[in-house]
Amino acid sequence: MSEDIIFYIRLVYFALEREKNIYFESQNLTSSQGDILLFLGGAKRCQKEVNQKDIEQHFRLTNPTVTGLLNRLEEKGFVERKKSQADGRNKLIFLTEKSLAILDRFRDHKYIIDEKLFHNINQSEQEMILDYLKKFLTNLNNDTR
Known part of the structure; x- marks a missing residue:
């Protein structure tokens, strides 16, 4: 292949991260x-309880890293930690009203990002791109060597 697809996927990833950061930094x-x-918001929509270990596993981060992130989010008033009623040793992580409002506004920002990303790309092409990305991910996660 004359063009390096990995290079372009990387550039698209960085551009999307930059767009996301514009909103969150504000x-x-x-x-x-x-x-x-965003992870906690998705879990809330699915009515799934989340603890720190879930976050560590999802993002593949260490316990100290997630502890630091959650401490800062709690200090800023974006999350609350509460003891689980099922197991008092387990602390669950919940979004606050403040963070729910920010996530609602992020949906508007995401719509703008989607509009930029898919400008001049029809619905059929969008579905094909998503299908290919899923296949890429499956292929990379399957060790077929």
Whole structure:
């Protein structure tokens, strides 16, 4: 292949991260903190309880790293930690009203990003791109050597 697809995927990733950071930095959040809020928002929509270990596993981060991120999010009023009613040793992580409002506004920002990303790309092409990206991910996660 004359053009390097890995290079272009990387450039697209960085451009998308830059777009996301524009929003989160305006809300006094780092990109990593914003990612955790997005993860918690997704879990909330699925009515799934989340503890620190879930965050560590999802993002493949160490316990000290996630502890630091959650401490800062809690200090800023974006999350609360509460003991689980099922197991008092387990602390669950919850979004606050403040973070829910930020995530609602992020959906508007995401719409703008989507509009930029898919400008001049029809619905059929969008579905094909997503299908290829899923296949890439499956191929890379399957060790077929």
